[in-house]
Amino acid sequence: MKGNAILNSITNTMSSAFRLIQNTGQPLSFENNCIQNMFILPSRIEAFHDNELFLKFIESLIRDRNNYAFPDTSEEYDRYFADCIRLKEQMQKKICSEGDIRQCGTQEEVSGKCDSQRNLFPEETWLLCTGRLFENLKTPFYSVYAASMLCLEPCFTDQSLFMQTLQDFYSVIIKSTSSNQKLIGQIAENASSYRQYLCHNEILLADILRSHLACFAADKNIWLVKLFEEMYIDTVSSLEEINIEGFLSDFQQKELTFLSFIKHEQNIAKSGVPDQQSSLENISFPEYLAQRTVYFSERRTKAPDTVFSGRHHSGTVSILSSDSILNRYAYNMTTASYITNPAIGRESEISDLELILISPKKSPILLGEAGVGKTAVVEGLAWLLQQGNVPKLLQHKELYKLTTTSLLSGTKYVGEMEERIRQLMDELEKHPDIILFIDEIHTIVGAGSTESSNNDISNMLKPYIDRGDIKIIGSTTSDEYRKYLLSDKALARRFYPITIEEPDEDTTLRILLGTIPSIEYETKVRNAFSEEETRHILQILISLSAEKYQPADKRTRRPELPLTLLEMAFSYAALYSRDTVSIEDFICAVRHSNLLKQEVKAKWQNIFIKE
Structure with a gap:
């Protein structure tokens, strides 16, 4: 029927x-x-x-x-x-x-x-x-126009403002080259990332998108050279030296960081009346432009390679060639994209790290249990290097991450590993402004040694570290440090240990709150919960990191466990093409986690009910 x-x-x-x-x-x-x-x-x-x-x-x-x-x-x-x-x-x-x-x-x-x-x-x-x-x-631009319409529509509840903004995009699309149409599509695609900060000020959102069109998608955008110099410590002599697509991408990431900064300032002002000048709900576009310009100028960084058009840029650090051994076996952490500070609450540890890096003939080694955030501390230093917010002796340094596995991969014959290490050391000596980060540094002990030779990686590095020719940051657990490095007194005395403790619940909450904008940017999923609801949810995730809720053979420290659950909740929302994360997504993250005991996951339906 x-x-x-x-x-x-x-x-x-x-x-x-x-x-x-x-x-x-x-x-x-x-x-x-x-x-x-x-x-x-x-x-x-x-x-x-x-x-x-x-x-x-x-x-x-x-x-x-x-x-x-x-x-x-x-x-x-x-x-x-x-x-x-x-x-x-x-x-x-x-x-x-x-x-x-x-x-x-x-x-x-x-x-x-x-x-x-x-x-x-x-x-x-x-x-x-x-x-x-x-x-x-x-028309030949139908695909770009349709994609722009579909990207912009979810960003506006005001239908007339949506249609006006769409018309602005259309007026630029119809007279754009194919390369400029690609930039227009990029601007429209990232509109949702701005929406999460400007959901209560759609007029400002429309003005920002319009300014992106005018600035990056125009035929004669000669002003980009000036904008470049306001954002970076590098210089360019002409527009031809700029890769506009890469520049737009980095500009948008920095602008989203600026919006996150304003939002964070509003949150910490909750004890009093928030500064109306900084409120994203009330700020006008001229005020926004002024604040953004000052923010960028105070935080000028090294320009990433992606913003240059097929040339090596001139900076204080010699840029390595594409076939250099570091580019083959390591990656540059100072050119990575950080939406927010990756080391929230680790100011003291980063300060200790900077002190040891400045001191002669010592290299720092970070000690802490798995999951406490050792790598995040190093990423925090890389982020500060990008900002130029480091002591003068560390300015213009670059930080490369190397793993023993990548260095040894593909070595089959006697002498191959030694040759790679020699090339690595030669390259580091030629570029004294490069700092090498070796994660799981205990693996260098014994790595590459043979029955006929005791010459492992650690023994080959010792003389270079001892002379202070190179700076290395190591990280490992306390147990591995005692087992492998302390047993080699000559190696251990070359490193100064910095202990990274498991953060307390309040610090973990700060870390999770500060990481949400980055997760939103990566997943394109927005957190629509109120501040009170968000804190309640995050506190539940933090409480689940207690040892009694975890399997004995899978103990995970803060902040890794609650951070993993948070990321998984947003990932579930993205998986089902939802624009906002929901309670059901957090329930799914807990229910499917392999870091929690079965009896904890069995109670998933009641965990997030507010008492």
Whole structure:
């Protein structure tokens, strides 16, 4: 019976649609035949899940048919129809997410709430967008325009502001080269990352996107040279030396860091009245530009290689050639992208690290249990080096990460490993501003030795470290340090140990709060919980890191365990193409974690219920 009802509904809708064609009085026109044979189909109606809206869609195509250039291939019609359906589903999904769906415990409840909000669907805006898409279906820039529309729509609740912003993109797209169209697509794609900070100030979001178009997607963007010099300590002599795509990407990352900084300043001001000048809800675009300019100028960094167009840039550190041994077996941590400070709460440890690096003939070694954040401390130093916010003697240093495994990979014959180490040391001696970070440094003891030779990596490094020719940062656990390095007194005396303790719960909370913007950027999923709700959820994750909740053979310290659960929750939301993370995502992260005892995971349904 139910199947017959659906068939009858589709049949009636098709009859109504055919009647609309008939009423035009032009049954033989090419346009009417295209609409009839390409759109009035059972599969199209079924994809709509809304017969009334389908008829309005057909009616709008018929009304404006003389303004359109109809395509010649069925593939173009299919692409257009798929974009229209995707836009419709996005709009419906946004309406549902704007309700308090986080409170819904079942899919049925979510569906019921969405049904009750169906009358909120912006039908007029959707029909206008479908008309714009069809109007440009045969243009060479259709793909960029459609992608921009689909990226921008979820970022605005104000429909008129969305249409105005879309028109701004369109006015630039129609006169852009293919390379500039790629930049426009990049700007639209990253709009959602800005939305997470500006959801209460959509006017500012629109102004920022418009400024990106004007700054990066214009034909004669000669001002980029000046912007470059405001952001980096490097210099360029002409626009030809800048890779605009790479520059835009790095600019957006730095701007998102700036927005995160303002948001963080607002959060820590909760004890009093937040500074209205810094509030993202109230700031105007001119005020925003002024604050961003000052922020960038105070934090000028070395420019990453990606912003240069096929040349080695001139800096205080000699840039290594592409075939250098460091580039083959290590990677440059100071050119990595850090959305936020990766070492929140580790100011004291980083200060100790800087002190040892400045002192002659000693290299630091970080000691701590797995998961406490030893590598994060080194990343924090790399981030400070990028910012230029380090002691004068460390400015313009570069930090490379090397693992013993990568260095030994592929060595088959006697002498190969020794030759690599010699080349590595020669390169480091030629570039004294390079600091080498060796993770799991205890693995260098015995690595590369043979039955006939005791000359392992550690023995080959000793004379270089002893003379102070190179600086190395090592990291390992306390147990491995005692077992491998302390047993070699000559090696141990060359390193100064810095203990990295497991952070307390308050520091772990700071780390998790500070890491959320970075996770949001990576997953394109937004945290829509209030500050109070966010803190409550994070405190639950932190409490789960207690030893009693973990398997005896898989003890994981803070902040790794709660950070892993946090990242997994956002990943679940991204997996199912959701724009915001929900309680259900955190429940899934706990339920599927292999770092918790089974009895803890069995209680997942009640863990996140606020008492």
